Amino acid sequence: MEFHEIEAKILQYKEEGKRLFTTSSFQSHSLVLLHILSRIDRSIPVYFINTGYHFADTVQFARQICHEFGLPFVDIKSSTPKIMQKDADGRLLFVSDPDYCCYLNKTQPLDTILRSHDVWINGIRADQSATRSAMKLEQPAPHGSFRFHPMLDWDKRKIFAYLREYKLPRNPLDAKGYASIGCEPCTRRLDPDMQEREARWYGLNKTECGLHTDLVAK
Incomplete structure (x- = not known):
């Protein structure tokens, strides 16, 4: 979708009284959607899923970007304390059961946020994985909400052209060799022969955290 198409769709949702929100991992490529939203409607809240395991650089960068773009920043966390996120051997779940973590x-x-909103504006791209390439522009989500994927047909070239055009900042972890950034225990630097998302959950048969598999209406 081009900017004017995204703008028209968001304005349509607003006119229909839909309650909108977005989420972001605050990786460099994620800033394009946030910047576009800041040009359209700065009242749309940005939910940062603070797992407690993010790189300190990411947490600081997230707050900085929302301040610079004038978007509401909302920090959400698990209701299950970390002391209860251990297996029978006392290991934290990211070691023994990353899916449950x-x-x-x-x-x-x-999932709790979806209960109080109608539209989740989500920045996934079809070129990121087979799971994401199977998604549609608009897709039903739990609790009567739905997902809107305005960046679905964008590719890396278009993303980085936008970053350059608007001189958007980069996540400081870029300079340290991280291309796909998630929680610190489950993210590694990208080797030259690796695909982007292979840097996540390296060595495991896992490429998605569940946001784009579980939070889709079946």
Whole structure:
């Protein structure tokens, strides 16, 4: 979608009385959607799913970007304290059961937000993974809400052209060799022969945290 198409769709949602929100991982490529939204409607809240395991650089950068773009920043966390996120051997779940860790710290908190909103503006792109390439522009989500994917047909070239055109800042972890940034224990630097998302949950049969698999209406 081009800017004018995204703008028209968001204005349509607003006229229909829909309650909108977005989420962001605050990776450099994620800033394009946030910047576009800041040009259209600065009342749309940005929910940051604060797992408690993010890089300190990401947490600081997230607040900085929302301040610079004039967007409301909302920090959400799991209702399950970390002391209860351990297996029978006392290991934290990101070590022994990363799927359940993601569920408690990402999927479950956002599921609560979907209950009070109508439209989740989501920045996934079809070129990121097979799971995401199967998504549609608008897709039903739990609790009668739906997902809107305005960046679905964008690719890396278009993303970075936008970043350059508007001179948007970069996540400081870019300069440290991180291309796909998530929680610190489950993210590694990208090797030259690796695909972007292979840097997440390296060595495991896992490429998604659950936000784009569980939070889709079946």
